[in-house]
Amino acid sequence: MSADFYHEADSLWGNRVAGDRDRYDDAAPDDLRSWPDHSRAGGVTMTELDEDDGGDFAAVAYREEDFWDLYLLPVALTQDFKGLLHALRQQPSISGSIGMLSIGDDFFVIVRVYGDDVSVFLSDVTASVDWQVARDVLEYLDISVPDDEDLDQVLPAGDMSVLADLGLDEMELGALAGDLDLYPDEVLASIAERVGFHQAFQRAVDSMG
Numbered sequence: 001m002s003a004d005f006y007h008e009a010d011s012l013w014g015n016r017v018a019g020d021r022d023r024y025d026d027a028a029p030d031d032l033r034s035w036p037d038h039s040r041a042g043g044v045t046m047t048e049l050d051e052d053d054g055g056d057f058a059a060v061a062y063r064e065e066d067f068w069d070l071y072l073l074p075v076a077l078t079q080d081f082k083g084l085l086h087a088l089r090q091q092p093s094i095s096g097s098i099g100m101l102s103i104g105d106d107f108f109v110i111v112r113v114y115g116d117d118v119s120v121f122l123s124d125v126t127a128s129v130d131w132q133v134a135r136d137v138l139e140y141l142d143i144s145v146p147d148d149e150d151l152d153q154v155l156p157a158g159d160m161s162v163l164a165d166l167g168l169d170e171m172e173l174g175a176l177a178g179d180l181d182l183y184p185d186e187v188l189a190s191i192a193e194r195v196g197f198h199q200a201f202q203r204a205v206d207s208m209g
Contacts, residue, residue, distance in 0.1 A: 055185070058084060059100045059204055061197050062093040068197035072204050078103060081136035088113040098163075098195075100188050101133070108177075108184035109137055110191070112162050119159040123177040123184065126151050154178055166195045 058073040077084045078101050088111060091097040096114030103109075107127040112119040120141060127134040128145045135145060141158050156177045160170035168191060176187050185205065192201035 056101075056103050057185070057205070057208065058087075058102075059201070060088060060091060060097050061100070061192070061195075061200065062091050062097040063095040064093060068200050070192075070197055070200035070204050072207070073099075077101075079133050081109075081133050081140065084111060085113070085118065100191075102184040102188055103127070103131060103133065105183055106131065107134060108188055109133075110162055112159075119162040121156065121158040121160065121162045121173070121177075123156055123187070124154050125157045126154065154180065163191070163195055168194050 056075060056078040058075065058077040059070055060073055061068055061070040063069075073084070073087055077087060084099055084101065088097045088099045091113070096112065099109075099111040099113070101109040101111075107122065107124040109123070110121040120137060122134060122137045122141075125134075125138065125143070125146050128138050129151065138145060138157060143157055146153075154177075156174060160173055163173065164170060172194070173191075176182070176190060179187070182190070189198065189201060189205070192198045
């Protein structure tokens with residue numbers, strides 16, 4: 001089964017999140033996509049992980065004026081894809097939001113919300129065998145859980161161009177997702193650096209202790 005089978009175009013949905021705001025030092029790139037103003041009042045505050053969560057985390061990044069902000073979301077959203085979408089829609093930003101899930105040593109998810117449009121990327125379809133949230137992502141993308149004979153392949157699913165306009169093209173995202181020497185949080189840190197909000201990302205991760 002080829003990786004092309006799992007490549008989906010942009011999907012539909014939308015929503016956002018923010019807590020008490022601190023401005024971080026990451027300047028947003030000039031070519032950031034200009035999204036329509038669908039901002040709404042919302043309120044999901046930063047959270048810290050507890051030991052039982054095994055290092056899983058959910059985060060949202062969004063641009064305000066010329067800077068990126070990034071916050072941790074409630075860790076329960078790492079197991080609640082529908083809740084994550086709702087949280088991202090609550091983000092009061094005219095430029096949309098980027099949600100990120102890091103799940104153990106296994107996989108990551110990127111969700112980009114702008115208005116009513118949603119793009120979703122899952123780093124490894126085989127994660128759906130063991131993780132309900134990964135199955136929920138595949139269901140959202142209308143992709144079947146892989147058969148047993150396909151479980152030896154690490155293949156991504158969803159929109160490979162989810163961050164292409166921010167400087168991370170399909171090939172690079174695919175290479176990062178397929179790098180078995182990197183943990184999901186390390187891949188997301190690398191993505192944050194390429195897109196332009198690495199300082200905000202690192203500060204949020206460091207706050208987890």
